[in-house]
Amino acid sequence: DKPFVSPNPTIPFSLSFCVVGMDGGAQYNPRTVEEVFRDFKGRRAGLIKALTNDVEEFYRQCDPEKENLCLYGFPSEQWEVNLPAEEVPPELPEPALGINFARDGMQEKDWLALVAVHSDAWLLSVAFYFGARFGFDKADRRRQ
Template identity: 45%
Template sequence: MDSALPLSSAESSSSTQQASQPLHGQQDTAAPMEVEVTLTPAPAAAAAPVPAAAISRPRYCGTVERTFRQFTYRRVALIRAVTQDEKVLFRKCNPRMEPLCLYGNTNGSWEVLPPKLFAPSGQPEPKLGINLVREKMRRLNWLQYISGHSDAWLIRISFFHAADLEARERQRLFSMISMLPIVQETFITSETYRRIRDQENMIDESKDEDEGCGSYPTVCARCGDRYHANGFWVRCTLCKCWSHGKCVKVKFFQEEVIRNFECPECCAEKRGYD
């Protein structure tokens, strides 16, 4: 068996070059080699630490002018509710419904609704249950009651949204709000207030006249003031005239004195005859 003879270095180089060259009529189809280059990014600069106060409380993006504008729209809406729209407000506040609140919106409208379930945490709510006290108060007192609580709510919700303002900005906001008349003051000086007041006074006078007919006089025999249903009066057993209890120094719990009461004029005449 013939053993393979080792090739010389020249023959080995010649055979390597011949193997690397393509044959005649044959193209080199080998794809070029791709080199993958990985770039390492430079280390980012360390971020500045965030204060704990900024993380715990979300910032309200508001300004003094924006907060005051919202206050103005809410105020106008609430004033209209207790003046021009007082009949609509009275009708919407049904005592048989669940407790309701009067809201003044930032678009100048008002609405009577139950407390909002999805209001932001900590946001002040208007007075609850204004419909439940409607039948327990006169209309004039009821509207004045609502306007007073509306003023308190306007201040609370305005400074709730101004919590992120600086002290100087909050002071300027308070000065701008203080320049406007409050809701209750505007209601008392309105034509609606005077109209309802006159109507209630006329009703009171007619009741006084009805109650003063027959056995009830229209005036006190001592001071001459008109009779009022809520006052304490006593009647003389002799002349049948009525007087204020305070005018004749008689208390409402003195039953025996009231039952046998004689007015000072009758007592003087009686002593004169005796």
């Protein structure tokens, strides 16, 4: 992978792992190390897209007047702003709740950076969830 360079120079932050997302109804269960990494990369690409190329649409969808919203990244490299899963407990770790509430109280670049940080944490939690769920054996963990 090449280093990420924002196509929007007005957003001066870097996205190390930005990705967020549930699978919206369809069950997706990566079962190998390669599948978990592919899931991670797809979700990451979706979040980067939301926070860079699609930033105007993302900003518009995060209306502070709406309910607690979350940014989801999907393995398909797509993103969505939506309410958290109604399933309790949720199948996957949830992304940061209420990303829309702070939007108008901060400068746009600072708000986007905050969403990016929470997205990084969520992305890693999803990858660790899949890794722990399937208990990859020692050979799988050492594979390069």
